[in-house]
Amino acid sequence: MKFYIIAFLIFASFGVDIDKNTFSNYKEVKMQHLHIEWLLNLRSKIIDGSAEYTFKVTTAELKEVHLDIYQMEIKYAYYPNVGKVLDWHVESDPKQSLVQGDKLIIKLGQSYKYGDIFQLRIKYQIGEAARALSFMSIEQTDDKKAPYLFSQCEANNCRSMIPLQDTPSIKFTYSATVLTQDSQINVFMSGLPVKNNKFALMEQYNMNGIAKIFQFELNIKIPAYLIAIVAGTVQEKATSQRTSVISEAKNIDIYQKELEDLDKYVKYLEDYIGEYKWGFYKIVILPASFPFGGMENPLLTFANPSIIVGDKSGVSVAIHEIAHSWFGNTVTCNNWSNMWINEGFCVFLERKGLLQLFGEIDYVYVNSQVGTKEMNALIKEFNSSTDPVIKSYASLHPITEDHNADDSFSTIPYERGYQLLFYLESVISEIKFQQLLKDWLRQNEYQSADENDFYNFMIVWIKSNFTIEQFLAIKQQIDTVYTKWIYDTGSPPVKLGFINDASTQATDLAEDWLSSRPGEQPQGFEIFNQFKSNQKQLFLSYMQEKYTNLNTITMKQLDLSYNLSDNKDAELLFRWYTLSIQTKYATTNTNLNKIRTFVGKIGRMKMINPIYKALDKNTAQTWYDENKNFYHPLAKQSIENIIKSKSQYVNVELL
Numbered sequence: 091m092k093f094y095i096i097a098f099l100i101f102a103s104f105g106v107d108i109d110k111n112t113f114s115n116y117k118e119v120k121m122q123h124l125h126i127e128w129l130l131n132l133r134s135k136i137i138d139g140s141a142e143y144t145f146k147v148t149t150a151e152l153k154e155v156h157l158d159i160y161q162m163e164i165k166y167a168y169y170p171n172v173g174k175v176l177d178w179h180v181e182s183d184p185k186q187s188l189v190q191g192d193k194l195i196i197k198l199g200q201s202y203k204y205g206d207i208f209q210l211r212i213k214y215q216i217g218e219a220a221r222a223l224s225f226m227s228i229e230q231t232d233d234k235k236a237p238y239l240f241s242q243c244e245a246n247n248c249r250s251m252i253p254l255q256d257t258p259s260i261k262f263t264y265s266a267t268v269l270t271q272d273s274q275i276n277v278f279m280s281g282l283p284v285k286n287n288k289f290a291l292m293e294q295y296n297m298n299g300i301a302k303i304f305q306f307e308l309n310i311k312i313p314a315y316l317i318a319i320v321a322g323t324v325q326e327k328a329t330s331q332r333t334s335v336i337s338e339a340k341n342i343d344i345y346q347k348e349l350e351d352l353d354k355y356v357k358y359l360e361d362y363i364g365e366y367k368w369g370f371y372k373i374v375i376l377p378a379s380f381p382f383g384g385m386e387n388p389l390l391t392f393a394n395p396s397i398i399v400g401d402k403s404g405v406s407v408a409i410h411e412i413a414h415s416w417f418g419n420t421v422t423c424n425n426w427s428n429m430w431i432n433e434g435f436c437v438f439l440e441r442k443g444l445l446q447l448f449g450e451i452d453y454v455y456v457n458s459q460v461g462t463k464e465m466n467a468l469i470k471e472f473n474s475s476t477d478p479v480i481k482s483y484a485s486l487h488p489i490t491e492d493h494n495a496d497d498s499f500s501t502i503p504y505e506r507g508y509q510l511l512f513y514l515e516s517v518i519s520e521i522k523f524q525q526l527l528k529d530w531l532r533q534n535e536y537q538s539a540d541e542n543d544f545y546n547f548m549i550v551w552i553k554s555n556f557t558i559e560q561f562l563a564i565k566q567q568i569d570t571v572y573t574k575w576i577y578d579t580g581s582p583p584v585k586l587g588f589i590n591d592a593s594t595q596a597t598d599l600a601e602d603w604l605s606s607r608p609g610e611q612p613q614g615f616e617i618f619n620q621f622k623s624n625q626k627q628l629f630l631s632y633m634q635e636k637y638t639n640l641n642t643i644t645m646k647q648l649d650l651s652y653n654l655s656d657n658k659d660a661e662l663l664f665r666w667y668t669l670s671i672q673t674k675y676a677t678t679n680t681n682l683n684k685i686r687t688f689v690g691k692i693g694r695m696k697m698i699n700p701i702y703k704a705l706d707k708n709t710a711q712t713w714y715d716e717n718k719n720f721y722h723p724l725a726k727q728s729i730e731n732i733i734k735s736k737s738q739y740v741n742v743e744l745l
């Protein structure tokens with residue numbers, strides 16, 4: 091009997107940490123080190139690649155290695171030392187091929203046993219079908235001197251750049267050699283640049299065509315989704331001894347000025363959570379087509395230029411990405427159903443940093459309230475779906491099996507996750523929770539974890555840091571909410587409002603506008619101009635929530651009073667533009683053309699998707715066709731999905 095219970099427990103605990111979004115046999119064999127060699131041909135948008143893997147066997151008998159791939163051409167697989175060529179084939183499910191990719195099966199030609207370590211090499215080629223990569227032509231760059239390339243691997247896109255075990259539960263060290271054919275092109279990767287050609291070339295090249303060789307290495311273990319590359323006429327400018335900004339020449343001075351306090355942000359977070367262990371912190375301001383606000387590639391955060399507002403109001407994105415150096419990059423979710431282990435914890439730490447930046451908790455709670463509003467709207471939308479997969483997106487444990495993990499991406503893991511941690515902090519006290527988080531990091535450093543690991547860790551921690559009576563009371567309190575918070579698709583079991591003076595100022599003003607007579611400005615309306623960006627965001631999200639009560643006359647008054655359609659802050663613009671479409675204020679006589687320009691100038695999905703969602707099908711299609719070449723493959727995919735899901739063809743107002 092005892093045996094069965096133990097066997098069941100082991101089985102149950104294995105069951106949960108399986109990553110259903112990988113085709114690899116990562117439970118049987120594990121990547122320990124990856125070395126890649128890439129020859130960039132950016133003019134023809136082709137990369138010749140070689141990858142060398144060091145694998146460790148974790149099963150009794152291993153005869154095959156299965157790797158994830160997406161739309162790439164495999165040339166051959168071989169053993170590096172003996173040069174023996176290996177049999178391989180691709181197992182492809184037509185329904186999955188363009189969703190999650192295919193399985194590359196390599197027959198090892200012998201069997202390995204538990205604990206064996208061996209190396210393999212694969213030679214392959216990738217091109218524009220690689221959905222992690224954006225190949226930009228010279229005309230699409232700021233400097234107009236050379237083509238440009240950048241990657242975005244999270245969640246499961248690394249498999250389109252490199253055949254590998256594309257799961258956040260596998261961590262490995264990596265190194266890279268990148269050869270370019272244009273001497274103006276500079277390359278950066280998410281690792282340390284290495285000088286003096288440390289790594290010998292794996293392939294033989296015609297060196298006449300090679301202009302420069304770049305090498306990188308990262309000796310801290312990372313998951314595949316943190317591999318990143320940028321290549322173009324990019325340069326680096328220091329902002330302190332350990333921080334710098336990288337971008338094309340055109341705007342680099344502006345970016346450097348806006349991000350001059352990077353070092354201070356790192357220190358704010360270190361004050362709360364402990365030492366920054368990655369050495370340098372660099373941030374690349376990418377072209378505006380970068381589909382996210384920021385991406386936490388280690389030693390090389392990527393960011394969208396929309397975070398550079400001119401008044402430093404967009405730097406919270408940088409603080410968020412720095413916070414991932416601990417949550418996400420040091421302790422990582424072990425599959426994409428657990429994304430909140432990255433994002434929820436990261437937002438929690440980000441807001442600890444923002445407290446130091448803003449100096450007042452009220453302003454931090456304004457961010458929490460904006461997030462809560464957006465979360466509540468999404469919970470309502472997802473939870474009312476009849477499709478169990480969509481419904482699960484309202485929880486902290488979305489179903490990702492058979493889907494592109496990106497489909498479940500929304501603000502839910504951020505805010506629902508943040509709220510859970512905020513609540514737990516209120517249960518055990520700020521000081522204790524800070525120590526708990528530090529210990530969680532230490533215990534799981536360079537590993538991956540999920541919600542069960544966190545729960546188990548937390549319970550043991552509380553037991554040894556409180557009296558037995560306190561422990562029992564706290565445990566009961568946590569047990570009442572924890573699983574509901576994670577698995578339920580309705581609102582979290584405890585309602586957190588984050589209401590305070592700073593947020594009330596914003597929502598009261600919004601209320602005054604909603605109840606003002608058409609054409610009239612409410613008393614004291616000028617206070618808006620003194621608001622911080624996040625209060626203005628809250629004002630607009632409050633309006634969005636009640637948009638059916640807004641008429642076009644009031645919208646016009648708002649626009650005139652606050653110059654909203656010409657704002658410099660993209661966080662405000664996208665909300666205002668979405669609202670303009672929702673309320674039918676947007677016409678060719680008002681701001682419709684400005685919105686059309688906006689979606690052609692910025693490719694950040696968070697900002698353009700809501701606009702495409704609000705548009706009628708015809709207009710969305712027309713605007714999309716105009717800007718297709720500008721968007722990143724990931725943005726293209728998501729906008730195409732938005733358009734596909736629209737039923738109506740006509741909206742007379744907008745034609």
Ligand code: BES
Binds near residue numbers: 411
């Ligand atoms: N890691 C995310 C971006 C991401 C998530 C990319 C999932 C692909 C799949 C990054 O840290 C992030 O959260 N970026 C936010 C910024 C933020 C301040 C919440 C963004 O891009 O808006």
Ligand code: ZN
Binds near residue numbers: 410414432433436
């Ligand atoms: Zn994040």
